[in-house]
Amino acid sequence: MAAAGRDRVVHLLRQLQRAACQCPTHSHTYSQAPGLPASEKTTDYAFEMAVSNIRYGAGVTKEVGMDLQNMGAKNVCLMTDKNLSQLPPVEVVMNSLTKNGINFKVYDNVRVEPTDKSFVEAIEFAKRGAFDAYVAVGGGSTIDTCKAANLYASSPDGDFLDYVNDPIGKGKPVTVTLKPLIAVPTTAGTGSETTGVAIFDYEHLKVKTGIASRAIKPTLGIIDPLHTLHMPPRVVANSGFDVLCHALESYTALPYHMRSPCPSNPVNRPAYQGSNPISDVWAIQALQIVAKYLKRAVRNPDDLEARSNMHLASVFAGIGFGNAGVHLCHGMSYPISGLVKMYKAKDYNVDHSLVPHGLSVVLTSPAVFTFTAQMFPERHLETAKILGKSN
Incomplete structure (x- = not known):
């Protein structure tokens, strides 16, 4: 038995x-390359690890402006949602950017549990802004939205479904170079600051799907436990x-x-x-x-x-x-x-x-x-x- x-x-x-x-978020089959022949039957013998850089510490968010200054960023997109835009985590980030002379624009229209429509709205904002770096302050929804905005703004001539997983989208490998993205998670759950995945609801088909590529991982995850008090x-x-x-x-x-x-x-x-x-x-x-x-x-x-x-x-x-x-x-x-x-x-x-x-x-x-x-x-x-x- x-x-x-x-x-x-x-x-x-x-x-x-x-x-x-x-x-698409967690499937073991995801690859950035074309599929293998069905005749190949042997199992794998190796694994590899990939993860964003991580910095942890109470109050460490105040360093984000210095990070962007060190990167040479001149025009930054700060993404968050309407609720968080009024709370201390975003205020701390804005103060740090201002103190370090970083020019930035705020996009606070992130949708909790994003959709293709909310992704596209954020992407259009990113394209218009011609940003050279991104900061995402929020939960997984904000970080995922910022990943997508960075990706499509770095590939402005592409169609939205180009990078969306097959069979919903075309599942194309990401070959463009993305801008630096700093993720500041304010929830303790998704782990989106460590992964190369962005998930959304595709409303036309009423399904949840996503974009998966090591190329869209945040450059740095700022893990500041003070944010969890909110x-x-x-x-x-x-x-x-x-x-x-x-x-x-x-x-x-x-x-x-x-x-x-x-x-x-x-x-x-x-x-x-x-x-x-x-x-x-x-x-x-x-x-x-x-x-x-x-x-x-x-x-x-x-x-x-x-x-x-x-x-x-x-x-x-x-x-x-x-x-x-x-x-x-x-x-x-x-x-x-x-x-x-x-x-x-x-x-x-x-x-x-x-x-x-x-x-x-x-x-x-x-x-x-x-x-x-x-x-x-x-x-x-x-x-x-x-x-x-x-x-």
Whole structure:
């Protein structure tokens, strides 16, 4: 029975692996190069790691103006959303830019859970501005929107669907040189400051899709835990659920040496390669932090220790899944969030229906891990123990 269950899980994970269109954010099949011949059957034997530069520290946001000055930036785009534009994180960034003589323009029309329309509006702003650097201040929605704006402003003659994943878009590899992008995350969940992925709702087809390329990773992630003190409790909880599932899914993903086909050239190796020894380290560390600090971070908005550690956990899990990928929880989260049209989550100051990403992900997690436990019971038992299961 155990062998049969394991075979079922392997079969499903392989099916997911081959279905690149189902989960552009985390699919193990993503590559920046054309597909390999179907006749190539051997599994891979190697993995590689890619991650943005990261700087961590309470108050470190004040250095962003110096970073841009060091880069020689003369005309900067500052992206955020309407709510955050009135809060201290954006004020700190603007003060730093002003103090260091950086000319900048603010785009504060980022949509929480962006769409193709909101992406295009940000792209048009970036094209008109002819910016030589970008700063994104906000959650994953803001950072992803800024990645897209940077990409398409650097490739002004292209069509919007050129870089969107196949089969929704053309899935072209990114060959243009992008401008520097500094990401200042204000939530502790997406890990977008570490990854080369930008996700949006494609409204015409009512699906969630994205752009995935190592080329669009932020140049630098500024991890300032002081910003997390402005997160309402439900935002902390849902962001924490995303961290939890990033870590659990990447740790229990199909191992890199079971992924097929083996690339004939390193450029064909996908960014999301399956669980591997390096991603495992980051995933386990993230889980240990979540187990210790998530409840505290939700219950007490002034608990800087808890919120600081959850900010780190988000980065750790982002590095893990950004190279290993995740699986069913995230794959099934897209129809959950995409099909709900009337729900407005508490503590989210938005004017449209919204199922927070972390909530849509965690809903299926009990059923998912009951199923996947048949493949790697020892890994599931290890993570359960970390999260507090005594036997």
